[in-house]
Amino acid sequence: MMDGMDLPEPVAALAKTVNPYFERLANGFPPFAVVHHVGRTSGTAYTTPVTAFAGRDPDSAEILAVVPLPWGSRTDWMRNILGAGSFAMTRGSAGYHVDLLRVLPAEEAVTILAPVPRQLLQGLAVEQCLVGRLRRVPSAHA
Numbered sequence: 001m002m003d004g005m006d007l008p009e010p011v012a013a014l015a016k017t018v019n020p021y022f023e024r025l026a027n028g029f030p031p032f033a034v035v036h037h038v039g040r041t042s043g044t045a046y047t048t049p050v051t052a053f054a055g056r057d058p059d060s061a062e063i064l065a066v067v068p069l070p071w072g073s074r075t076d077w078m079r080n081i082l083g084a085g086s087f088a089m090t091r092g093s094a095g096y097h098v099d100l101l102r103v104l105p106a107e108e109a110v111t112i113l114a115p116v117p118r119q120l121l122q123g124l125a126v127e128q129c130l131v132g133r134l135r136r137v138p139s140a141h142a
Contacts, residue, residue, distance in 0.1 A: 031120065035067075036088040037080040048077040052089065053121065054134055055112035065089065065098045065134040066109050066117075068126040073103045078130065088137070095137035104131050 033052040038045055053066045069078065081087040086099035109129035110118045121129070 030091060031117070033089050033091040035077060035081065036090065037077055038084065039076075040080050040083045046077065046080070050089075051124070052091070053113055053117040055114065055117070057112065063134045064112055065096070065130075065132050066112055066121070067130040068106070068121055068124050069103070069128045069130055070124065070126050073128055073130070081130075086132070089134075093139065095139065097135045097137055098132040099135075101130060101132040103128050105129075 031051050031053055033050055035048045035050050036045065037048065050067050055064050055066050056062070057064055069075075072078075073082070082101060082103075085101065086097060087101075089096045089098055106121065106126050106129050109131055110121050112131065113121060
């Protein structure tokens, strides 16, 4: 289980090298999205490409973002957003605000999703997911 340990240094270095290229490729193609966050101590703005699904809370009917965490919840970007309590996310030209964050076991997170995204997430074999309330941000061009 990766949650109890940090991302291995060679994997972290590789991710920092390929993420800018993956981000450009992934930003407009679901289920990929880009998380925008700020460094906890540096204040530097960062972007991280992720896989993200939208689901509905069975109790409140609120729309939720479900982000699989293949490296667990202790990566730098996760520490940044959990410290901030919320983050911005984009997919193509659409912007979102995600708050009320919590890390859930993947088995629990999949219950939020419709059947097709649920099967995709189950196929990823991750142990944890970030879940948060998903709100569309009006476009500045609207």
